[in-house]
Amino acid sequence: xxxxxxxxxxxLNEKLDGEQIDGSVKFVLVDEGSILIDADGARxxxxxxxCTLTASVETFRGLLEGEIxxxxxxxxxxxxxxxxxxxxxxLGSLLA
Numbered sequence: 001x002x003x004x005x006x007x008x009x010x011x012l013n014e015k016l017d018g019e020q021i022d023g024s025v026k027f028v029l030v031d032e033g034s035i036l037i038d039a040d041g042a043r044x045x046x047x048x049x050x051c052t053l054t055a056s057v058e059t060f061r062g063l064l065e066g067e068i069x070x071x072x073x074x075x076x077x078x079x080x081x082x083x084x085x086x087x088x089x090x091l092g093s094l095l096a
Contacts, residue, residue: 012042
């Protein structure tokens with residue numbers, strides 16, 4: 001597992017702070033790997049998910065740090081969403 005994925009898993013678990021989501025979301029970080037978020041929290045995994053979000057490492061970092069608005073990232077093509085859009089929006093509000 002890359003250092004970037006390890007750091008992202010840690011940051012996501014801190015942001016979630018025990019909050020759970022109904023379903024599963026996978027973040028695909030281009031050229032780095034994937035992170036799965038489900039009822040057990042965040043972990044490195046490329047398993048199937050109800051919703052898949054794909055972004056560059058820079059965009060993902062901006063989303064986590066609150067520098068990039070998820071809706072703006074989606075509308076500008078920096079973030080792609082496949083699957084359950086409602087789940088993606090719920091995750092966005094949990095991470096804000």
